[in-house]
Amino acid sequence: MIRCELNALCGSRYSSFDSYRQHIYRCHRSLIDPFDNDHSGSVAIEKALNDIGGSSVDCISSNEPDLTVDSDEFIHPEEELSEIDYQPINFGPILNNVFDQNTGCTKLTAFYTYFLLEFREHHLLPQKLVQLIISNICSLLDIIIKITNAKTLSACAPVIDFATVLREINQIISFISKNEYQFLKQCTEHFDYQPPTKIMLNTAEECANYVPLKQSVSCMLHDDQLLQAIIDNIKSLSTCTAKDKDLIISNRQCRSVRSNLVRPTNSNALLLKLYTDGIDITNPIGPKKDSHKLTCFYYLLDDLPEIVRSQVDSIGLHCLCYTKNLNNDNSRRMLMNILVEDLNKLQIESISIPRLSSRIYFVFSTFCADNLASNEIGGFQKNFNGGHFCRHCFITYENRHIPLTDISFVPRSRLKHDKIVNHIIANNGRQIVQGVKGLSWFHDLIGFHSTESLPPDIMHDIAEGSTAR
Template structure:
């Protein structure tokens, strides 16, 4: 085989190069700045364009001839050739024939998701014949190719309404496929300098066969997902009637696949060991759910030390079919799971939450259906706890221990077998208070907590009576009565999201603003104007609440998500800074605000609990005195949190907030697929397809990362003199320094002017803040150049820290900026004074 040589057309003397990569390097180093730069690409018969600048030539080479400058040798790609290719194509051809276009067009399963309904317009489009090129073979040219491809992209963008980024991603994939096809051709013809036409036909026929095969129907698509991505299909559960079904995903295989990621497993192990070390040094700390007495009891049953906690969550999703004669309302009950020992940066990701089961909510109203479904789920969970999981790690077997079930109050009462009404009887699953007793101040009485022994005695009486009569709030057996480690009085912690963010916060906001109107301090229009025109900081902007209008206050309903309501509650004193302390009910706000600062803390101390308990009882008693008509069950639930912390650990770790975010994914699936024949199958199947893709990308899914979308090189001398002095001891003037306006650290956006907690000082643990001035990359590591702020005082009226600028600069590693508080903060200006509003109480580990 003769060798191929390359000549430089820009040199006066003929320079010869054995590889194109060496020629390209020569052009880049010696000719890129030539004022008369001009080169014609003749690498293939399809090229021939002339480029007058090196940048335009370089873009063309990287776009069209990237394989020529790849450092890897073509021989490394030979692993996919030969016998493996033959076997691979035989596997494809054994299932179906791919070359008959008419069979694809007539196949009723030509859609990837055959169970999706579509509207009339899209139905007509999808039933069109496959896209073909209406040009005779001898007249086909690059113009027709460009026209056809433009049509494909146009249909993707404007008909199927795919975002531009998705279209660009598809284009990139197509380019990669074509590049792989070209390399396959090179491999097939590597033994000869000539390329027989027959070999080209074979290669392209195989490529087209593969493409048609994978997208032909649902069966072929799922088969390849199983082969290449370890797709695990949801398991169907037939309930009491044949048409009533549920779908669940066996936990053992799902969790095994997740834990096979070494980065994730190491992070979990390091997190457990780190917490153990901190608690050993300071026994007053509360860092994880492992410190709850009920969870300790569950873990004590397992002698093996390789134990991970498994948390469950259940809730309902409501979707509406908006089209056709089937316009109706659908409600599904979902069960999710989460590994409770994940580090906060991982457990906060929605993709870390797995799907366990989905069913129609109405089917669970039938006791037989509920029993069939729960028997399957409980058996799966018990097998997981008893047998453990074998994975390739230093310790070959890992055991899972059930921790708690998170749910809203209605869902928790249903799971636990308690009454599902909160307007009569013993409505609390934590104690024996009755609805009539809710107006008794806790200074005069304390309510008897529920215990395992008392609950089991009452439940026995309910079962013995067999008359559907509720006794002390107990209605029936729990769904998970046979689950190892579960008990209704110990495994259903309260939920901050529903109790506080969606319950008490809007209640107090409404009461305060109504008082302002009744006292003629503000009007409805002024309240709406202030809440709509308030300038929220960048870090609070994502949770900006909608304006409060007259109808909202009239109906005592502050609209918005849980995060938006909590944000409004946090900033209420700043929005209404000039009138807030004139309100008689402001003491209720300050009490609740202080309670929230403890409940939402990521680290707590046991010594805080007596004071927190006193705060909760004071708030309850003050509500009974000032707003007796607004003493709802959620006001009482607040008094149960101290006992819950002792049982279940940190309240923020048992919140439903992140689980609720998982619902949005399924709602998007239903809304986009418009499938209302069997939405359970579609949602569970699409979720599993997404999970198998994420598991394949697990290295980037769980690994710590700093993402930068844009940055610029900046010279050392361009910095101000104070920054030069600060950096001089760390860098040389010749070192490369990059600057970015913003970066993403574990999906949290950090940008210039944002504030973070730098230190806690004195016994009172007063926070010291820093404001970011620059985000710099020095020697491949990112740092923040930040100015320390002096904390002057805490303003109880605004419930914020008053700060002032000091001019003192610090160089801080990005990875340590968020050690004390994993969020960026904003500075608000009130009467020319700077304030930082911090929601939680902080303490050092």
């Protein structure tokens, strides 16, 4: 057990050296981080503060072990937390006189949480750098309090109030920045943050995380300007289409999408597009330096104006899982059932927007991916060097170089594809028939069909592929 004796008023105890080190960097930064990296300067500053009579003020301390062991290891709700993590800050009577407990302190907490969000999400600062900035802010407030107390020659109430307010603000800042759990807790309270939902797959080691679409899309559409821009864009596209029916300018003109739009009671339902891709992440240090491949599923509102739709911020993350887990039939089936149920629920129930006093309906549009992922999702063969490799027609690999002017290929249709799938299921999926391997991952998704909902991968076909026709 390590006891902090750097300050007479601290006395916090820690069970490991790492947690004690984090405590020093968070609450006693001024002792080890001197100005201009000059240790003598730090000692001189501390001595000067002591000479003018400033009393040392610490951050929120606790006799329990520190929860922040490492800045890259986040605290989760199921972990044991100290008693202070479950209790609100006990503000002194002087602070309550200056701030209304329900307004001033709440606004301060919300503003500071947003301040951290900008650092992390907008400027993409690493967590260690954010902690360093916060530590220096707390040290700055400590210095201001010490100077204020040193200049107080008598019990002047206004000065005492000012020092107490700063001390309580320092406590609020330290409390929110204490660990990841407290930060996410404040985001949930003030900014409607929805943590990802964990999905347990076939074994205890296999899991996936997904964000429920209804909550995610609802938060996005609560922006009045964005919602109005979507409505205006739909009207503009309808006007352009009416003027020239031969011009295809949006997915709303696709045959499969038009048939889906007939279902909801509102003909102006918003189109929801899905996208999937794989990414590789690497841990450059530590014992596990191997590359980890993840499969990500994203969603995009297809009716967003082009200038907004082209921005990365408009693409929402829907699901994240290890690619190796999708190779297991049971794990993949469990995950797809949850994702399809979530998508169908959004299309059936819609969402309510209070500002419009109405409900907004959604219709599935398309599922975008590269050729390999599209074939895998659609239940087609995953190789392109033999057989019926195209998911749009019945072309064979041997006839791929014949110009379309010399031969015509029979396109795949819903009826023909369903017959092939039923034949494969009847034979327990033991063979690939005309390029079809079996059922699609999303065969139960409303509005989805393997022959119509998986558009061509033009970028790879034209720029990289050798099978383009």
